[in-house]
Amino acid sequence: MKVLVLGGYGLIGEAVVGRLLRDGHHVAGLGRDVVDAERRWPAVRWIAADMSRLLAAEDWLPVVTGMDAIVNAAGALQDGPRDRLDAIHRQSVVALVAACEQAGVHRFAQISAIGADHSSADAFFDTKAQGDKAVASSSLEWTILRPGLVVAPAAYGGTALLRALAAFPGFIPAVMSRQPIQTVAVTDVAEAVSRAVAGSLPPRSAVDLVEAEARPLADVLSAFRAWLGLPRAKIEPIPAIVGRLAAAIADGLGLLGWRSPLRTAALGALARGVTGHAGPWNELSDHPLQPLEATLAAMPAHVQERWFARLWLAKPVIFGCLALFWLASGIIGLIRQDEAASILVSRGVSANFAHMSVLAGGAADILVGAAVLVRPLARRALLAMIAITLFYLAAATLLVPELWLAPLGPLVKTIPMLCLVLVALAVLDER
Template identity: 35%
Template sequence: MKILLLGGGGFVGRPLRQRLEQDGHRVSAPSRRQLDLCRPRADWRHWQEDVDVVVNAAGQLLDRPAGALEAIHHLGPLQLASMAYQADVRRWVQLSALGADPQADTLFLAGKGRGDAALLASGLEARIARPSLIYGPQGASSRLLLQLARLPLWLLPDGGDQRIQPVALGDAVEGLARLALADDAPEGVVDFVGAEALTLADYLRQLRQLQGLSSPACILNLPPQASRALAALTERWPSSLISRDALAMLNRGSCGDPAALGALLQRAPLASSQFRDAP
């Protein structure tokens, strides 16, 4: 099978490419410089010659430059999907996000939602994965949380009471591979979540224990107004993971039903308490 993989050098895309190639599939993974979803071009067509499946694992969190999120998550994939349909590509697998909705109150989730809706209406066999927070020690958000977990004092928005359902990187990669390769995998939207939901504070406690630290950390509650002010300040930094949109997404929660991912994996996805055993 020939697969066009977008975002093949990223946190999820890199191990996904390895997984697909290990099965003997031909993977074409253009760099962002070669295929930039912010800058649609007619010559994108040549990337889809003889392609069976497109897997889109490209994305970003901050809207830099302005309009980038809408281009990367909606308009660019829509144009590429139109070309894919004309080129007789039969399947499109999309890495979206839990909570994606065209009417969401954050640019990230709204753009993801519009992109998902466009793909579902494209005529392609669209399979959309919507993960919660993905855990992998090499991931930027995981590194940030691991560093925070090591500190003796945690300053958390609303005391860390937000509910999340982290999924292991290995489970997310395997789920995406099966969406790409398996003819009997479901079309439409699949939530990619771990086996257990927990609060952010409890997740940090697990990450602290994962690093061999048994002493409890002290939690200080950061009120909503102060949280938003801090996020507004830190989002100005290049490549910041802390922004007002990120805070809003944290506050809305990120939980789902693990049954669909379990059916794909043919086993229960790992719970966050099992991440020590994650590949």
């Protein structure tokens, strides 16, 4: 069959793509940025498109014509500069369903979410439910799948946060640690999609995909810590106000393009509990969904998992330190520009040129210090930091070489900062 997977390089979408390829289908994937996906999955025909801009059936018709099935694994957690929940979850899905009906697409698998509800005050759950309603009201052979907390070898979003908290040194911090959670392996989600596409599930059915028993978040975190091979640690409940403060900061970073999973929407979902009903799936299928222990056992952790888990929490610290360092350096240089210029003047540089150089250097420091906090500009800002630092070192070596031996080490101390920039570049990718 010819199958189109929306969000084909996401946490669930990528697993679905791999499973459908193994099933022998011809797979196309759609997403906003498919460059990396094209390298990793050359057997897939990738389509670069933003769902939030495909809001009419006519927009979708060229994409879905000729397809036998559609899998919608696309979604966003919260509104932001790149994400508009109503457009992605509702408007685009309404248009997509209409296009599928016109183009004669047979089957439609919708990846929804546990807790999707029209009456929810949370925009994520409300818009997801409206998208589900558009699918369920159609004439297509539809299946709506609502996964619990998806556990996968890939690590970003909520799964990355779980790993990071589980690897916290000394203890495991947890907000709402007693809230019930039901997990599901991403391979089980892909299996369910495979069956829906093949028509081996009853058409026009909606089911939860969750393990049989719920467990508190604290137990999930402890299981991940054991999976990482780290010593047992005590769960330390974190006051809700601290969680709300962290979520507010994450929301602010979201406006700068950083897609942290620790946002208000995520806390709202946790407060509801991530639970569903395993019974309906077990009645439809002879493939019971595996519990968390089996999911983790099927994807053994090695040293790269521990590196990732530890670096994930260090990442905001790294970027925050770099931003503060460069902003402070630039501001101090501008405040004390006469002293800075006098060093150059003492080496034979004209006073005007010395002051212009100090002003330009201070402005450059402030510019890159601010730019590194903006996700779309971060890579260029980090590369600029490297270039500026190397220029400073070269200029200082030529003009004031004795600074290398100065007691406070003003030049020597730039080397660790340069190394930190290289670390920031190494951990910049989010998925």
